[in-house]
Amino acid sequence: MPRLALDKDFLTEFATLEKPVRERVSEVFTKFEQATHTGLHLEKISGARDDRFRTVRIDRFWRGVVLAPEGGDTYTLLKVLPHDDAYDWAKRRKASVNTATGGIEIRDVAALDASLPHMERMAQSAPSRLLGHVNDADMARLGVDEQTLTFARTLTDTFQLEAARGLLPPAQWEVLYGLSAGMSPEEVWSEMGAVIVQEQIDPEDLDAAVRRSSDRVALVEGPEELMAALEHPFDLWRIYLHPTQRAVVEASYRGPARVSGGPGTGKTVVAMHRAHRLALRERGPVLLTTFTSTLAESLEQNLALLAETTGAAQATERVRVEHVDRLAHRVFREEHGRPQLLTPAREKELWQRIVAELEADLSPAFLSEEWRQVVLAQRVGSAAEYLQVKRAGRGRGLGPAQKAVVWQAMWQFRKELSAQQLWTHETVCEEAARLLAERPDADKPFRHVVVDEAQDLHAGQWRLLRACVPEGADDLFIAGDTHQRIYGPKITLGEVGVNVRGRASKLRLNYRTTGEILGWSLELMHAQAVQDLDGVQDSLAGCRSEMHGQEPAVKGFATWEAELGHLKETVRGWLGAGVLPAEIGVTARSNRAVDQALLALEEAQVRATALARTPAEGSSGVSVGTMHRMKGLEFRCLAVVGAGKDQLPAPRSITPHEEDPGAHVRDLLRERSLLFVACTRAREQLSVSWHQEPSPFLEALLLRS
Numbered sequence: 001m002p003r004l005a006l007d008k009d010f011l012t013e014f015a016t017l018e019k020p021v022r023e024r025v026s027e028v029f030t031k032f033e034q035a036t037h038t039g040l041h042l043e044k045i046s047g048a049r050d051d052r053f054r055t056v057r058i059d060r061f062w063r064g065v066v067l068a069p070e071g072g073d074t075y076t077l078l079k080v081l082p083h084d085d086a087y088d089w090a091k092r093r094k095a096s097v098n099t100a101t102g103g104i105e106i107r108d109v110a111a112l113d114a115s116l117p118h119m120e121r122m123a124q125s126a127p128s129r130l131l132g133h134v135n136d137a138d139m140a141r142l143g144v145d146e147q148t149l150t151f152a153r154t155l156t157d158t159f160q161l162e163a164a165r166g167l168l169p170p171a172q173w174e175v176l177y178g179l180s181a182g183m184s185p186e187e188v189w190s191e192m193g194a195v196i197v198q199e200q201i202d203p204e205d206l207d208a209a210v211r212r213s214s215d216r217v218a219l220v221e222g223p224e225e226l227m228a229a230l231e232h233p234f235d236l237w238r239i240y241l242h243p244t245q246r247a248v249v250e251a252s253y254r255g256p257a258r259v260s261g262g263p264g265t266g267k268t269v270v271a272m273h274r275a276h277r278l279a280l281r282e283r284g285p286v287l288l289t290t291f292t293s294t295l296a297e298s299l300e301q302n303l304a305l306l307a308e309t310t311g312a313a314q315a316t317e318r319v320r321v322e323h324v325d326r327l328a329h330r331v332f333r334e335e336h337g338r339p340q341l342l343t344p345a346r347e348k349e350l351w352q353r354i355v356a357e358l359e360a361d362l363s364p365a366f367l368s369e370e371w372r373q374v375v376l377a378q379r380v381g382s383a384a385e386y387l388q389v390k391r392a393g394r395g396r397g398l399g400p401a402q403k404a405v406v407w408q409a410m411w412q413f414r415k416e417l418s419a420q421q422l423w424t425h426e427t428v429c430e431e432a433a434r435l436l437a438e439r440p441d442a443d444k445p446f447r448h449v450v451v452d453e454a455q456d457l458h459a460g461q462w463r464l465l466r467a468c469v470p471e472g473a474d475d476l477f478i479a480g481d482t483h484q485r486i487y488g489p490k491i492t493l494g495e496v497g498v499n500v501r502g503r504a505s506k507l508r509l510n511y512r513t514t515g516e517i518l519g520w521s522l523e524l525m526h527a528q529a530v531q532d533l534d535g536v537q538d539s540l541a542g543c544r545s546e547m548h549g550q551e552p553a554v555k556g557f558a559t560w561e562a563e564l565g566h567l568k569e570t571v572r573g574w575l576g577a578g579v580l581p582a583e584i585g586v587t588a589r590s591n592r593a594v595d596q597a598l599l600a601l602e603e604a605q606v607r608a609t610a611l612a613r614t615p616a617e618g619s620s621g622v623s624v625g626t627m628h629r630m631k632g633l634e635f636r637c638l639a640v641v642g643a644g645k646d647q648l649p650a651p652r653s654i655t656p657h658e659e660d661p662g663a664h665v666r667d668l669l670r671e672r673s674l675l676f677v678a679c680t681r682a683r684e685q686l687s688v689s690w691h692q693e694p695s696p697f698l699e700a701l702l703l704r705s
């Protein structure tokens with residue numbers, strides 16, 4: 001039976017067509033299956049370089065370009081263009097099968113042929129060739145075919161290669177780019193990882209190639225699925241997954257598994273697809289969880305959209321989306337009713353009182369951290385255990401006598417909480433974990449748990465998640481990036497009883513941000529020792545983007561007023577260039593700076609909304625919020641303001657070195673990560689500004705420029 005497949009470029013462009021044309025396209029292709037039976041007219045193109053391209057009549061003026069198989073029955077819709085353009089587009093191109101990835105490739109053969117003589121002439125007078133150090137056999141093994149090879153041999157510098165990006169098939173261009181950047185063929189090979197197929201590849205079998213190309217061609221199962229795809233053409237993530245993403249989504253794991261990767265590499269997308277996929281398997285309820293309520297809301301909306309696309313709305317009923325603290329409170333309430341929570345102010349008072357009673361030379365802040373990071377995290381229950389416990393990450397060393405005093409303080413704190421029947425979010429979580437751990441496997445609330453933003457969870461939350469699902473195949477799936485840790489303490493999964501050894505994958509292709517913004521932001525984290533969730537050093541090496549745009553605009557001012565003046569100009573400039581207010585974000589470290597930025601925009605008559613008051617979704621003004629609020633969001637254009645020495649790191653968020661050197665280093669890293677998270681929310685344009693002296697986090701970047 002004939003099947004329709006949609007090329008990613010088609011769907012992207014479909015979104016930009018006028019409504020009547022879109023409607024007509026939908027009409028023609030929803031009848032595609034029946035029409036091909038009754039002889040849908042696929043018109044041959046005279047003078048075509050590849051006679052597998054055909055056109056389909058949409059109306060008098062518009063034509064669709066389809067790749068029709070010689071054998072097989074999958075028809076790939078590539079373009080919808082005005083009549084003459086459609087013919088011209090199709091005549092210039094050829095389809096082929098990549099011999100390494102087995103994927104389908106379409107290239108502008110006419111443009112390549114036309115550029116060759118000129119390139120060759122230029123190369124003859126150049127001192128050397130860009131890829132002179134790589135032999136033909138290695139190129140062929142990496143999927144570089146004859147035409148690309150001929151072209152590649154004429155290249156003399158990377159600018160030419162950059163310029164040829166749109167001409168060459170993307171997978172082959174990536175290979176040339178890697179080799180030209182000094183990677184060895186073996187390194188490029190391993191970088192290609194999941195996209196390389198082991199099976200024998202038939203270069204003539206386009207049908208098989210289309211089926212292998214899930215990152216750019218989506219097979220459509222019937223008219224409803226087609227309508228769902230056409231309904232939200234911007235949300236490509238629902239349909240096209242990178243082979244590495246798809247492998248992780250579809251895998252069956254014998255135990256907990258995890259996916260990591262830099263910002264914008266699609267970890268959340270993978271988490272949603274995986275939750276959906278697990279729900280479709282019908283082995284039991286799925287929990288999709290994350291760190292904050294705002295993120296959970298956005299997961300829930302997108303999960304519903306995904307189910308709409310796959311036509312499996314019933315699967316969403318098997319997925320519970322709930323942020324982790326809410327889960328803890330729900331389980332707690334079912335047993336004990338609503339907890340009375342200790343407010344931060346009362347907690348501080350309590351520690352102060354205990355310190356005074358013990359006449360100890362310890363600060364309330366130190367004790368509060370010690371309680372969370374050592375006593376609660378490692379479930380220390382007695383003085384003897386406390387004497388033995390490893391206090392990794394706690395900078396200030398304690399001798400046995402000091403430990404005895406600290407333990408006394410901990411014990412008193414616990415006693416007070418229990419006497420007054422007070423709870424904190426952490427103890428609620430511990431109690432919920434204890435209640436769930438006692439339940440037999442058959443009574444556990446979930447069969448699968450999928451966790452997003454995992455880097456920010458604390459030990460108690462991990463124990464809760466571990467306890468709400470029986471141990472077994474596909475029990476826990478974890479997505480996160482430790483470079484973006486802005487709340488939680490440093491933790492290793494082993495410490496909380498989660499073993500992902502042999503079941504960890506990494507995503508490297510950023511889908512959100514231009515290469516310029518990503519490269520700049522990655523520099524912020526360069527040379528920072530960040531420990532991964534499995535205890536080894538994490539690295540963002542290889543994280544890359546295929547999109548290009550402007551370099552970030554980075555600028556200092558003498559005063560805050562001048563900086564705000566620049567913000568007004570920048571935002572007005574973006575609006576003037578046609579960017580919608582809702583596509584613009586403004587962020588600063590403190591609430592105060594956010595309020596002032598809001599005022600400045602109002603003065604400039606720019607409609608702006610505080611993220612604290614209105615969720616980004618549905619807001620029609622420029623979104624203004626703290627860097628913490630930026631997590632999980634993205635904007636076409638983003639301005640980071642107040643990135644000055646006195647604002648970033650925020651002085652009050654840094655434990656003084658003399659009080660606790662370990663906490664000091666950790667706090668600094670957290671503040672740096674916060675800036676990193678903020679900057680990587682920008683899709684196309686990023687502006688970073690400060691007044692007086694720049695933040696020390698910008699130092700290396702400013703020296704470079």
Ligand SMILES: Nc1ncnc2c1ncn2[C@@H]1O[C@H](COP(=O)(O)OP(=O)(O)OP(=O)(O)O)[C@@H](O)[C@H]1O
Pocket residue numbers: 236237240241242245261262263264265266267268269270481484510511512632634680
């Ligand atoms: N396969 C894909 N096709 C198209 N777009 C994608 C794909 N995967 C991810 N995206 C898009 O890339 C952007 C980033 O994705 P996502 O939020 O899942 O990344 P992330 O790794 O969780 O990011 P971060 O860690 O920075 O929060 C989103 O706009 C998403 O829709």
